[in-house]
Amino acid sequence: DIQMTQSPASLSASLGETVTIECLASEDIYSNLAWYQQKPGKSPQLLIYDASSLQDGVPSRFSGSESGTQYSLEINSLQSEDAATYFCQQHHDYPWTFGGGTKLELK
Amino acid sequence: EVQLVESGGGLVQPGRSLKLSCAASGFTFSNYYMAWVRQAPKKGLEWVATISTSGSRTYYPDSVKGRFTISRDNAKSSLYLQMNSLKSEDTATYYCAIEVNWFAYWGQGTLVTVSS
Numbered sequence: 001d002i003q004m005t006q007s008p009a010s011l012s013a014s015l016g017e018t019v020t021i022e023c024l025a026s027e028d029i030y031s032n033l034a035w036y037q038q039k040p041g042k043s044p045q046l047l048i049y050d051a052s053s054l055q056d057g058v059p060s061r062f063s064g065s066e067s068g069t070q071y072s073l074e075i076n077s078l079q080s081e082d083a084a085t086y087f088c089q090q091h092h093d094y095p096w097t098f099g100g101g102t103k104l105e106l107k
Numbered sequence: 108e109v110q111l112v113e114s115g116g117g118l119v120q121p122g123r124s125l126k127l128s129c130a131a132s133g134f135t136f137s138n139y140y141m142a143w144v145r146q147a148p149k150k151g152l153e154w155v156a157t158i159s160t161s162g163s164r165t166y167y168p169d170s171v172k173g174r175f176t177i178s179r180d181n182a183k184s185s186l187y188l189q190m191n192s193l194k195s196e197d198t199a200t201y202y203c204a205i206e207v208n209w210f211a212y213w214g215q216g217t218l219v220t221v222s223s
Contacts, residue, residue, distance in 0.1 A: 001168075034209035036152075043202055043213040044152065055211075087152055091208035095168040096154040 002026055002090050006099025014107045018076045021102045023088035025069040032092035033071045035064055038101075039084045048073065049091070080106055109133040109212045111203045116217030119193055129186040129203030129214060136184035142206040143177060143188045144213070145199035153199075156188060157206055171197075193221045 003026035013019045023033065031051040036044040046055045048064040051071055061076040075082055083106045088099040115127040127143070143155040156177035157166040165177050176189040186203055198221045204210040 032208065036210070043215055044210070045213070046209060046211055049207075049209040049211075089152070089209060094157075094166050096157075096208075098152040098154070101151050 001095055002029060002093060002097050004088055004090055004097050004099040006088055006102055008102060009100065010103040010105070012105045012107055013078055015078055015080065017078050018074065019078065019104065021073045021075075021086050021088075021104075023071045023073075023099045025071070025090055028069060029090045029092035031066060032090060033064070033066070034089045034091055035062075035073045036087045036089065037082075037084045038087065044087065047086075075104075078106065082106070109205070111205070111212060111214030113201060113203050113214045113217035116201065116219045118220045118222065120223050121194060121221055123193055124189070124191045125193060125219060127188040127190070127201055127203075127217060127219070129188075131184045131186065131203075134205070136179075137181040140206040141177075141179060141186045142204045142210060143186075144202045144204055144210060145197075145219075146202070146216075147196075147199040150199075155201070158186070190219070193219075195221050197221050 005024040033051045035048040038044040047058050051066045052064040063074045065072050085101045085103045087101050110132045112130045119125045142157040145155050158177045162179050174192045178187045200216040200218050202216045203214040205212045
């Protein structure tokens with residue numbers, strides 16, 4: 001199985017700041033990575049797929065990138081509504097696997 | 108508007124069975140792979156099962172293989188998850204999702220609690 005190691009587990013940032021969340025795949029997943037946002041008490045929502053493709057309706061302040069087996073989610077100009085937990089997921093091969101999640105708090 | 112509405116969760120004793128349902132609307136159900144993903148309380152996400160458009164192919168992780176069965180009824184736009192031999196570690200919120208390799212849309216989830 002492909003292991004997804006996500007970091008950090010939590011972070012705190014201020015409105016307007018830029019934050020980066022990372023996921024390291026245990027093997028090459030050929031850009032087959034998705035990012036999700038989950039707000040408290042809600043179901044996850046797709047933000048990005050194929051490492052950098054933005055899902056329809058997702059604000060452009062969210063972006064994804066990759067470097068080898070390291071994948072990053074960047075959130076620019078943090079807004080209050082961005083407080084949530086973020087998960088990565090590899091969609092290269094079954095079994096689909098997720099990172100452990102990053103809880104983003106706004107100061 | 109895509110809607111996925113799960114039902115069938117509840118409290119069940121270890122070793123017993125439970126069947127979850129997901130009613131889909133707002134899209135052509137028969138054109139999409141569908142999946143179940145679960146989330147234990149205060150924990151991360153775990154993929155549980157996937158079914159092809161016709162239902163002829165199914166996929167499971169080792170953690171549920173042989174105990175869980177995913178199925179679908181395209182005429183009713185419905186997805187199901189039959190869970191047998193339930194264990195305490197199966198306690199989670201179960202989400203139905205449209206799978207396009209990634210999970211494009213999610214339902215609101217249904218909570219399954221396995222406890223004596």
